[in-house]
Every structure is written in C-alpha cells, then in structure tokens.
Amino acid sequence: MTQDIFKSGLAREITDGPAFDAALAQPGEVIQTGEAVDVGSISKAPRRSRDSGPTPAQKARVADLEGRLERLDTTQATAIGDIEAEVAALQKRRSVLEGEYAAARRDLVARLKAARARR
Template identity: 45%
Template sequence: MAAKLKVFTWSDGFHAFTVATTSRPKALEAWGSKQDLFATGLASQLSGGPDFEAALASPGEVVERGLAIDVGKIGKAKPTRPQGPSKARAAKIEKLQAALADLDERHRAVMADFEQQQAALSQARQEADATYEADRKSLAADLKKARA
C-alpha cells in the first residue's frame, strides 16, 4: 500500500513553498533545505486551503505562492539546483585544481633556482671581497716599503 500524502509548507517571508509528499525529510529534500525547518518552526503541515489543493494536484513538486511579491499567485517553483557539481563542472574543477598544483610546483622550482643563484652570488662576492682585502693588504705593504 502506498504511503498517504501529507502537505507541508514553509515561508521565507516573501513566498510560501508547499509540497505534497509522504514525510518531512522528503519535504525538506524537495525544498533543497539542509536545515530542519520543522525543528525551527519555519515549516509545518497543512490541512487545507489553495496551497494544499495545488500541492496535492502535483505531488512531489514544490508549489510557490507570493506573499509580498505576486501576492496570491500560485505556481510551480523553479527546481532547485542539484546538490554538488555536475560531471562537467567537476571535471573542470579537477582540471583547474591540477593546473593550480602544477603552477605552485613550477613556482617552487623557480624560487629554489633563485635561492641557488643567490647563494652562488653570495659565495662569489665573499671570495671577491677576500681577494680584494688580501691584494689591498699586500699592495699597501709594498707601498709602505717603497716609501720607507
């Protein structure tokens, strides 16, 4: 025997969203809600009215009625986006993540090369300074002897 349909509704203050389904969890899923709207008191079960009739006419589909916008207009709500990215989007995300990781690795390699070049230049500078100091000391001593 099929489970009996119940009608559930909640409002964001601008629209009332109503769905006919067999349980509260299925209503939350139809609304695309990750939060338990029933526990917070935002959602409730309906027992009559135009939203009740419209929801029973199309079970499982969310019916939307304007409260502050398009007041009283009843129609099917736009379907919510599926949870998680599509296959194409997931592939694009994976490709971009791989490209980002590759860029980071190339940057680390370039920076390591700069560090090696800088270390080599620092070593060459120290050697040049040491040679200069030794040569200057020797020439200064030779100059002192020549003046004496």
C-alpha cells in the same frame, strides 16, 4: 535561506489584507509580493530543485583546475629553487672576490707604507 530576513527588515509578518489571504490559501508555499506587484496577481515563487551533486562536467572541470594549480605550484617552487641556487652561487663568488680584494689591498697598503718610509 541563510539570512533572517525578518530580523534584517527585508520581510515582515502580516495579519490581514490580500497577501495574508493568499498565504492562508496556500499554506507551506512561498508567496512573493512587492511594492510594484498587483496584489490580485500574487503567485507562487518558483521552486528550485535540489541538486543531486556536481555533474560529471563540473567534476572534470574541478579536476582540471586542481591539476593546473598543482602544476603551477610545482613550477613556482622549481623556479624559486633555481633562483635560490643562483643567489647562493653569487654569494660564494662575492665572498671569494672580497677575500681576494682584501688580500690585494693589504699588500698594496703595506707596499705604500714602505715606499713612503724610504723617501
């Protein structure tokens, strides 16, 4: 357990009673009790076996997921790169259009001034 159940109030130390007697009869064993438990039927908590590590199937699943994640990241990076290239091309096109517009407008404004001056 990683949590201090005594500090959190989930467990408390006992000094007498049937649960105390059962604990003394089986030192080193975990004894589970609860409000709804018949004290006469206190039994040992089931022991969990220690894992020796991930199984081959778990390792294969992890490797598969890592591969899928890497492919997803690569696909995303490629897509973003493509979009950035499109944005750069559009910005260049816009710059050209703005330059052509500015030159044409200057020409028309100058011609309009000249036409108004001749009236």
